Amino acid sequence: MMTSLFSVFDPSTSIISSSLSLNWSSMILGFLCIPLLFWFIPSRLSTIWIFINKTLHYEFKTLLGVDNKGTSSIFIPLFLFLLFNNFLGLFPYIFTSSSHLIMTLSLALPLWMSFMIFGWIKNTNHMFAHLMPQGTPPLLMPFMVCIESISNMIRPGTLAIRLAANMIAGHLLLTLLGSTGPSLSIIPTSFLIITQIALLLLESAVAIIQAYVFTILITLYASEVK
Template sequence: MMTNLFSSFDPSTYMLSMNWTSTLIIMILFPSMMWFIPSRMTMMWNIMNKKLHQEFKMFISTNTKGSTMMFISLFSMIMINNFMGLFPYIFTSTSHMSFNLTLALPLWISFMIFGWLKNTIHMFTHLVPKGTPPVLMPFMVCIETISNIIRPGTLAIRLTANMIAGHLLLTLLGNTGTSISSYQLTILIIVQMALITLESAVAIIQSYVFAVLTTLYSSESN
Protein backbone atom coordinates (compact mmCIF):
# COMPACT_ATOMS: atom_id res chain seq x y z
CA MET A 1 0.00 0.00 0.00
CA MET A 2 2.73 2.46 0.96
CA THR A 3 4.74 1.57 -2.14
CA ASN A 4 1.76 2.24 -4.41
CA LEU A 5 0.89 5.43 -2.53
CA PHE A 6 4.30 7.05 -2.87
CA SER A 7 5.36 5.47 -6.16
CA SER A 8 4.52 8.61 -8.14
CA PHE A 9 6.91 10.59 -5.93
CA ASP A 10 9.83 8.17 -6.32
CA PRO A 11 12.51 9.75 -8.55
CA SER A 12 14.17 6.39 -9.30
CA THR A 13 12.95 3.43 -11.31
CA TYR A 14 13.99 -0.22 -11.40
CA MET A 15 16.76 0.12 -13.98
CA LEU A 16 17.47 3.75 -14.84
CA SER A 17 16.37 7.03 -13.26
CA MET A 18 14.48 8.53 -16.20
CA ASN A 19 11.68 10.15 -14.21
CA TRP A 20 13.35 13.57 -14.25
CA THR A 21 12.91 13.67 -18.03
CA SER A 22 9.27 14.59 -17.36
CA THR A 23 10.55 18.12 -16.73
CA LEU A 24 11.39 18.52 -20.43
CA ILE A 25 8.97 16.05 -22.04
CA ILE A 26 6.42 18.83 -22.58
CA MET A 27 8.58 20.08 -25.46
CA ILE A 28 7.91 16.83 -27.33
CA LEU A 29 4.15 17.34 -27.11
CA PHE A 30 4.25 20.64 -28.98
CA PRO A 31 4.19 20.29 -32.77
CA SER A 32 7.18 21.82 -34.48
CA MET A 33 5.03 24.06 -36.69
CA MET A 34 3.59 25.77 -33.59
CA TRP A 35 6.71 27.90 -33.35
CA PHE A 36 6.45 29.10 -36.96
CA ILE A 37 2.74 29.41 -37.76
CA PRO A 38 0.58 31.61 -35.46
CA SER A 39 -2.28 29.66 -33.92
CA ARG A 40 -4.84 30.14 -31.19
CA MET A 41 -2.50 28.51 -28.72
CA THR A 42 0.36 30.88 -29.49
CA MET A 43 -1.99 33.87 -29.38
CA MET A 44 -3.31 32.77 -25.98
CA TRP A 45 0.26 32.24 -24.76
CA ASN A 46 1.29 35.71 -25.94
CA ILE A 47 -1.71 37.31 -24.23
CA MET A 48 -0.85 35.52 -20.99
CA ASN A 49 2.78 36.66 -21.22
CA LYS A 50 1.68 40.27 -21.73
CA LYS A 51 -0.59 40.11 -18.68
CA LEU A 52 2.20 38.59 -16.60
CA HIS A 53 4.63 41.24 -17.85
CA GLN A 54 2.31 44.01 -16.70
CA GLU A 55 1.75 42.27 -13.37
CA PHE A 56 5.43 41.64 -12.60
CA LYS A 57 6.43 45.10 -13.79
CA MET A 58 4.47 46.64 -10.90
CA PHE A 59 6.49 44.65 -8.35
CA ILE A 60 9.90 45.46 -9.82
CA SER A 61 11.11 48.88 -8.71
CA THR A 62 13.62 49.31 -11.53
CA ASN A 63 12.80 49.72 -15.21
CA THR A 64 15.38 47.25 -16.48
CA LYS A 65 14.29 46.01 -19.88
CA GLY A 66 13.63 42.31 -20.03
CA SER A 67 13.78 41.81 -16.26
CA THR A 68 10.25 40.40 -16.19
CA MET A 69 11.07 37.69 -18.75
CA MET A 70 13.05 35.74 -16.16
CA PHE A 71 10.04 35.58 -13.84
CA ILE A 72 7.65 34.79 -16.70
CA SER A 73 9.91 31.90 -17.70
CA LEU A 74 10.00 30.73 -14.07
CA PHE A 75 6.20 30.85 -13.89
CA SER A 76 5.82 28.97 -17.17
CA MET A 77 8.31 26.25 -16.19
CA ILE A 78 6.67 25.58 -12.81
CA MET A 79 3.15 25.66 -14.25
CA ILE A 80 4.02 23.19 -17.03
CA ASN A 81 5.65 20.80 -14.56
CA ASN A 82 2.66 21.08 -12.24
CA PHE A 83 0.29 20.20 -15.07
CA MET A 84 2.47 17.33 -16.24
CA GLY A 85 2.11 15.79 -12.80
CA LEU A 86 -1.67 15.57 -13.26
CA PHE A 87 -1.31 12.98 -16.01
CA PRO A 88 -1.30 9.32 -14.91
CA TYR A 89 2.05 7.58 -14.43
CA ILE A 90 4.04 10.79 -14.96
CA PHE A 91 6.59 11.80 -12.35
CA THR A 92 5.76 15.09 -10.58
CA SER A 93 9.09 16.88 -10.42
CA THR A 94 7.70 19.91 -8.52
CA SER A 95 6.74 17.65 -5.60
CA HIS A 96 10.42 17.25 -4.65
CA MET A 97 12.44 19.63 -2.51
CA SER A 98 15.54 18.99 -4.61
CA PHE A 99 13.85 20.42 -7.70
CA ASN A 100 12.17 23.36 -5.94
CA LEU A 101 15.29 24.32 -4.01
CA THR A 102 17.24 24.23 -7.27
CA LEU A 103 14.91 26.96 -8.51
CA ALA A 104 14.60 29.04 -5.32
CA LEU A 105 18.11 28.91 -3.83
CA PRO A 106 20.18 30.26 -6.78
CA LEU A 107 17.70 33.10 -7.34
CA TRP A 108 17.72 34.08 -3.67
CA ILE A 109 21.54 33.91 -3.46
CA SER A 110 21.91 36.07 -6.58
CA PHE A 111 19.48 38.66 -5.18
CA MET A 112 21.34 38.76 -1.86
CA ILE A 113 24.77 39.09 -3.48
CA PHE A 114 23.56 41.85 -5.79
CA GLY A 115 21.75 43.70 -2.99
CA TRP A 116 24.59 43.58 -0.43
CA LEU A 117 27.26 44.53 -2.98
CA LYS A 118 25.38 47.27 -4.84
CA ASN A 119 22.83 48.57 -2.31
CA THR A 120 24.36 47.87 1.11
CA ILE A 121 22.67 50.78 2.90
CA HIS A 122 19.33 49.87 1.38
CA MET A 123 19.67 46.26 2.54
CA PHE A 124 20.50 47.38 6.08
CA THR A 125 17.33 49.49 6.21
CA HIS A 126 15.24 46.37 5.57
CA LEU A 127 16.57 44.81 8.77
CA VAL A 128 14.89 47.49 10.91
CA PRO A 129 11.32 48.40 9.90
CA LYS A 130 10.35 52.05 10.01
CA GLY A 131 9.04 53.21 13.37
CA THR A 132 10.68 50.44 15.42
CA PRO A 133 11.51 51.55 19.01
CA PRO A 134 15.26 51.59 19.79
CA VAL A 135 14.81 48.94 22.50
CA LEU A 136 13.38 46.45 19.99
CA MET A 137 15.90 47.10 17.21
CA PRO A 138 18.31 44.22 18.12
CA PHE A 139 15.39 41.78 18.23
CA MET A 140 13.99 43.06 14.94
CA VAL A 141 17.39 42.64 13.27
CA CYS A 142 17.50 39.00 14.40
CA ILE A 143 13.91 38.34 13.31
CA GLU A 144 14.35 39.99 9.90
CA THR A 145 17.64 38.17 9.34
CA ILE A 146 16.09 34.79 10.10
CA SER A 147 13.04 35.51 7.95
CA ASN A 148 15.34 36.52 5.10
CA ILE A 149 17.47 33.38 5.39
CA ILE A 150 14.52 30.97 5.34
CA ARG A 151 12.93 32.51 2.25
CA PRO A 152 14.20 29.94 -0.30
CA GLY A 153 13.15 27.15 2.06
CA THR A 154 9.64 28.55 2.44
CA LEU A 155 9.30 28.90 -1.33
CA ALA A 156 10.33 25.30 -1.90
CA ILE A 157 8.29 23.86 0.99
CA ARG A 158 5.14 25.72 -0.06
CA LEU A 159 5.27 24.38 -3.60
CA THR A 160 6.25 20.88 -2.49
CA ALA A 161 3.50 20.61 0.14
CA ASN A 162 0.77 21.83 -2.18
CA MET A 163 1.78 19.44 -4.95
CA ILE A 164 2.08 16.42 -2.65
CA ALA A 165 -1.18 17.07 -0.75
CA GLY A 166 -3.45 17.04 -3.79
CA HIS A 167 -1.74 14.09 -5.46
CA LEU A 168 -1.85 12.00 -2.28
CA LEU A 169 -5.57 12.71 -1.88
CA LEU A 170 -6.22 11.66 -5.49
CA THR A 171 -4.19 8.48 -4.98
CA LEU A 172 -5.91 7.58 -1.71
CA LEU A 173 -9.36 7.99 -3.22
CA GLY A 174 -8.34 6.14 -6.38
CA ASN A 175 -7.12 3.12 -4.43
CA THR A 176 -10.58 2.63 -2.93
CA GLY A 177 -12.24 2.24 -6.34
CA THR A 178 -11.81 -1.54 -6.47
CA SER A 179 -13.58 -2.24 -3.17
CA ILE A 180 -16.75 -0.15 -3.40
CA SER A 181 -20.13 -0.54 -5.08
CA SER A 182 -21.11 0.89 -8.43
CA TYR A 183 -23.15 3.68 -6.82
CA GLN A 184 -20.21 4.70 -4.64
CA LEU A 185 -17.90 4.44 -7.64
CA THR A 186 -20.04 6.97 -9.52
CA ILE A 187 -19.74 9.39 -6.61
CA LEU A 188 -16.00 8.72 -6.44
CA ILE A 189 -15.54 9.55 -10.12
CA ILE A 190 -17.40 12.84 -9.67
CA VAL A 191 -15.26 13.69 -6.64
CA GLN A 192 -12.09 12.78 -8.54
CA MET A 193 -13.07 15.04 -11.43
CA ALA A 194 -13.71 17.89 -8.99
CA LEU A 195 -10.34 17.28 -7.34
CA ILE A 196 -8.55 17.26 -10.68
CA THR A 197 -10.19 20.59 -11.50
CA LEU A 198 -9.06 21.91 -8.12
CA GLU A 199 -5.53 20.61 -8.69
CA SER A 200 -5.44 22.34 -12.07
CA ALA A 201 -6.25 25.62 -10.34
CA VAL A 202 -3.65 24.89 -7.64
CA ALA A 203 -1.04 24.23 -10.35
CA ILE A 204 -1.58 27.71 -11.77
CA ILE A 205 -1.91 29.47 -8.41
CA GLN A 206 1.20 27.93 -6.88
CA SER A 207 3.35 28.74 -9.91
CA TYR A 208 2.03 32.32 -9.81
CA VAL A 209 2.72 32.61 -6.06
CA PHE A 210 6.26 31.26 -6.51
CA ALA A 211 6.99 33.75 -9.30
CA VAL A 212 5.39 36.72 -7.51
CA LEU A 213 7.25 36.08 -4.25
CA THR A 214 10.52 35.74 -6.17
CA THR A 215 9.76 39.05 -7.87
CA LEU A 216 9.10 40.71 -4.50
CA TYR A 217 12.36 39.36 -3.11
CA SER A 218 14.24 40.75 -6.08
CA SER A 219 12.62 44.18 -5.69
CA GLU A 220 13.92 44.44 -2.11
CA SER A 221 17.51 44.17 -3.31
CA ASN A 222 17.17 47.04 -5.81
Protein backbone atom coordinates in the same frame (compact mmCIF):
# COMPACT_ATOMS: atom_id res chain seq x y z
CA MET B 1 8.56 -0.90 -13.13
CA MET B 2 5.86 1.36 -11.72
CA THR B 3 3.40 -0.66 -9.65
CA SER B 4 1.17 2.13 -8.30
CA LEU B 5 0.54 5.84 -8.51
CA PHE B 6 2.78 6.28 -5.47
CA SER B 7 5.69 5.31 -7.72
CA VAL B 8 5.49 8.68 -9.47
CA PHE B 9 6.96 10.24 -6.32
CA ASP B 10 9.99 7.92 -6.39
CA PRO B 11 12.88 9.38 -8.44
CA SER B 12 14.61 5.99 -8.62
CA THR B 13 11.67 4.28 -10.32
CA SER B 14 12.06 3.66 -14.03
CA ILE B 15 9.94 2.01 -16.71
CA ILE B 16 12.90 0.57 -18.63
CA SER B 17 15.30 -0.63 -15.97
CA SER B 18 15.99 -0.23 -12.29
CA SER B 19 19.51 0.90 -13.12
CA LEU B 20 18.41 3.62 -15.54
CA SER B 21 16.14 6.24 -14.02
CA LEU B 22 14.36 8.38 -16.60
CA ASN B 23 11.85 9.97 -14.25
CA TRP B 24 13.57 13.36 -14.13
CA SER B 25 13.34 13.56 -17.92
CA SER B 26 9.65 14.36 -17.41
CA MET B 27 10.74 17.92 -16.63
CA ILE B 28 11.33 18.51 -20.36
CA LEU B 29 8.03 16.99 -21.50
CA GLY B 30 6.55 20.49 -21.49
CA PHE B 31 8.41 21.23 -24.70
CA LEU B 32 6.23 18.63 -26.43
CA CYS B 33 3.25 20.90 -25.78
CA ILE B 34 4.73 23.48 -28.14
CA PRO B 35 4.68 22.08 -31.71
CA LEU B 36 7.29 23.17 -34.21
CA LEU B 37 4.71 24.92 -36.39
CA PHE B 38 4.05 27.30 -33.51
CA TRP B 39 7.35 29.05 -34.21
CA PHE B 40 6.69 29.59 -37.92
CA ILE B 41 2.99 30.04 -38.61
CA PRO B 42 0.85 32.62 -36.75
CA SER B 43 -2.11 30.86 -35.17
CA ARG B 44 -4.56 31.08 -32.31
CA LEU B 45 -2.06 29.21 -30.17
CA SER B 46 0.60 31.84 -30.80
CA THR B 47 -1.93 34.60 -30.08
CA ILE B 48 -2.78 33.02 -26.72
CA TRP B 49 0.92 32.56 -26.00
CA ILE B 50 1.68 36.23 -26.73
CA PHE B 51 -1.28 37.34 -24.60
CA ILE B 52 -0.05 35.26 -21.65
CA ASN B 53 3.47 36.64 -22.01
CA LYS B 54 2.25 40.24 -22.16
CA THR B 55 0.00 39.76 -19.14
CA LEU B 56 2.83 38.25 -17.10
CA HIS B 57 5.22 40.96 -18.25
CA TYR B 58 2.93 43.77 -17.09
CA GLU B 59 2.28 41.94 -13.80
CA PHE B 60 5.98 41.55 -13.03
CA LYS B 61 6.74 45.04 -14.33
CA THR B 62 4.32 46.47 -11.75
CA LEU B 63 6.11 44.66 -8.94
CA LEU B 64 9.63 45.36 -10.16
CA GLY B 65 9.05 48.99 -11.13
CA VAL B 66 9.39 50.77 -14.43
CA ASP B 67 13.17 50.42 -14.61
CA ASN B 68 13.32 46.63 -14.56
CA LYS B 69 15.71 46.36 -17.56
CA GLY B 70 14.19 43.12 -18.83
CA THR B 71 14.18 41.39 -15.45
CA SER B 72 10.70 40.03 -16.16
CA SER B 73 12.23 37.82 -18.87
CA ILE B 74 13.70 35.72 -16.02
CA PHE B 75 10.39 35.14 -14.25
CA ILE B 76 8.11 34.45 -17.23
CA PRO B 77 10.00 31.25 -18.27
CA LEU B 78 10.13 30.26 -14.59
CA PHE B 79 6.35 30.53 -14.31
CA LEU B 80 5.76 28.58 -17.53
CA PHE B 81 8.26 25.90 -16.50
CA LEU B 82 6.53 25.37 -13.15
CA LEU B 83 3.11 25.47 -14.79
CA PHE B 84 4.03 22.75 -17.30
CA ASN B 85 5.55 20.53 -14.61
CA ASN B 86 2.63 21.00 -12.22
CA PHE B 87 0.13 20.06 -14.92
CA LEU B 88 2.15 17.08 -16.13
CA GLY B 89 2.10 15.73 -12.58
CA LEU B 90 -1.70 15.46 -12.79
CA PHE B 91 -1.47 12.70 -15.40
CA PRO B 92 -1.24 9.12 -14.09
CA TYR B 93 2.18 7.48 -13.99
CA ILE B 94 4.06 10.68 -14.91
CA PHE B 95 6.78 11.65 -12.45
CA THR B 96 5.82 14.75 -10.46
CA SER B 97 9.12 16.64 -10.35
CA SER B 98 7.67 19.75 -8.69
CA SER B 99 6.71 17.69 -5.63
CA HIS B 100 10.37 17.12 -4.70
CA LEU B 101 12.39 19.56 -2.60
CA ILE B 102 15.52 18.87 -4.64
CA MET B 103 13.80 20.45 -7.64
CA THR B 104 11.94 23.31 -5.94
CA LEU B 105 14.91 24.24 -3.76
CA SER B 106 17.18 24.18 -6.81
CA LEU B 107 14.96 26.88 -8.29
CA ALA B 108 14.42 29.01 -5.19
CA LEU B 109 17.89 28.97 -3.61
CA PRO B 110 20.03 30.18 -6.57
CA LEU B 111 17.59 32.96 -7.44
CA TRP B 112 17.29 34.16 -3.83
CA MET B 113 21.06 33.98 -3.31
CA SER B 114 21.80 35.90 -6.50
CA PHE B 115 19.38 38.66 -5.47
CA MET B 116 20.91 38.84 -2.00
CA ILE B 117 24.49 38.99 -3.29
CA PHE B 118 23.56 41.66 -5.82
CA GLY B 119 21.66 43.71 -3.22
CA TRP B 120 24.38 43.59 -0.54
CA ILE B 121 27.11 44.49 -3.02
CA LYS B 122 25.33 47.16 -5.07
CA ASN B 123 22.93 48.65 -2.51
CA THR B 124 24.23 47.89 0.96
CA ASN B 125 22.51 50.77 2.76
CA HIS B 126 19.14 49.81 1.31
CA MET B 127 19.59 46.20 2.43
CA PHE B 128 20.48 47.32 5.95
CA ALA B 129 17.37 49.52 5.98
CA HIS B 130 15.21 46.45 5.26
CA LEU B 131 16.43 44.87 8.49
CA MET B 132 14.93 47.69 10.55
CA PRO B 133 11.25 48.50 9.95
CA GLN B 134 10.41 52.17 10.19
CA GLY B 135 9.12 53.27 13.59
CA THR B 136 10.69 50.44 15.58
CA PRO B 137 11.35 51.41 19.25
CA PRO B 138 15.08 51.54 20.13
CA LEU B 139 14.65 48.82 22.73
CA LEU B 140 13.33 46.37 20.12
CA MET B 141 15.86 47.17 17.39
CA PRO B 142 18.27 44.27 18.11
CA PHE B 143 15.39 41.79 18.20
CA MET B 144 13.90 43.15 14.97
CA VAL B 145 17.24 42.80 13.20
CA CYS B 146 17.45 39.15 14.30
CA ILE B 147 13.86 38.45 13.29
CA GLU B 148 14.20 40.12 9.89
CA SER B 149 17.50 38.34 9.24
CA ILE B 150 16.01 34.94 10.07
CA SER B 151 12.88 35.58 8.02
CA ASN B 152 15.07 36.60 5.09
CA MET B 153 17.26 33.51 5.35
CA ILE B 154 14.35 31.04 5.43
CA ARG B 155 12.69 32.49 2.32
CA PRO B 156 14.06 29.94 -0.18
CA GLY B 157 13.11 27.09 2.15
CA THR B 158 9.55 28.33 2.56
CA LEU B 159 9.23 28.80 -1.20
CA ALA B 160 10.44 25.27 -1.89
CA ILE B 161 8.36 23.61 0.84
CA ARG B 162 5.19 25.52 -0.12
CA LEU B 163 5.34 24.37 -3.73
CA ALA B 164 6.36 20.77 -2.97
CA ALA B 165 3.81 20.31 -0.17
CA ASN B 166 0.89 21.69 -2.15
CA MET B 167 1.69 19.53 -5.16
CA ILE B 168 2.17 16.29 -3.25
CA ALA B 169 -0.83 16.71 -0.92
CA GLY B 170 -3.46 16.70 -3.65
CA HIS B 171 -1.82 13.82 -5.50
CA LEU B 172 -1.80 11.66 -2.37
CA LEU B 173 -5.43 12.49 -1.64
CA LEU B 174 -6.47 11.51 -5.17
CA THR B 175 -4.48 8.27 -4.91
CA LEU B 176 -5.85 7.31 -1.50
CA LEU B 177 -9.44 7.95 -2.55
CA GLY B 178 -8.97 6.11 -5.84
CA SER B 179 -7.55 3.05 -4.10
CA THR B 180 -10.86 2.53 -2.28
CA GLY B 181 -12.85 2.30 -5.50
CA PRO B 182 -12.60 -1.48 -6.17
CA SER B 183 -14.04 -2.32 -2.75
CA LEU B 184 -17.16 -0.11 -3.11
CA SER B 185 -20.53 -0.81 -4.66
CA ILE B 186 -21.95 1.07 -7.65
CA ILE B 187 -23.59 4.02 -5.86
CA PRO B 188 -20.61 4.89 -3.59
CA THR B 189 -18.30 4.46 -6.57
CA SER B 190 -20.36 7.01 -8.52
CA PHE B 191 -19.99 9.53 -5.72
CA LEU B 192 -16.29 8.69 -5.54
CA ILE B 193 -15.84 9.40 -9.25
CA ILE B 194 -17.62 12.75 -8.91
CA THR B 195 -15.40 13.59 -5.93
CA GLN B 196 -12.30 12.60 -7.87
CA ILE B 197 -13.30 14.84 -10.78
CA ALA B 198 -13.90 17.76 -8.41
CA LEU B 199 -10.52 17.17 -6.74
CA LEU B 200 -8.85 16.98 -10.14
CA LEU B 201 -10.32 20.34 -11.08
CA LEU B 202 -9.13 21.71 -7.74
CA GLU B 203 -5.64 20.32 -8.36
CA SER B 204 -5.62 21.98 -11.80
CA ALA B 205 -6.32 25.30 -10.11
CA VAL B 206 -3.65 24.58 -7.49
CA ALA B 207 -1.14 23.86 -10.27
CA ILE B 208 -1.71 27.33 -11.73
CA ILE B 209 -1.90 29.13 -8.39
CA GLN B 210 1.25 27.57 -6.95
CA ALA B 211 3.29 28.38 -10.06
CA TYR B 212 1.99 31.96 -9.89
CA VAL B 213 2.62 32.30 -6.13
CA PHE B 214 6.17 30.94 -6.44
CA THR B 215 7.00 33.35 -9.25
CA ILE B 216 5.33 36.36 -7.62
CA LEU B 217 7.18 35.82 -4.34
CA ILE B 218 10.51 35.52 -6.15
CA THR B 219 9.64 38.75 -7.99
CA LEU B 220 8.85 40.50 -4.71
CA TYR B 221 12.18 39.36 -3.27
CA ALA B 222 13.93 40.74 -6.37
CA SER B 223 12.13 44.08 -6.02
CA GLU B 224 13.51 44.50 -2.49
CA VAL B 225 17.15 44.59 -3.57
CA LYS B 226 16.84 47.84 -5.51
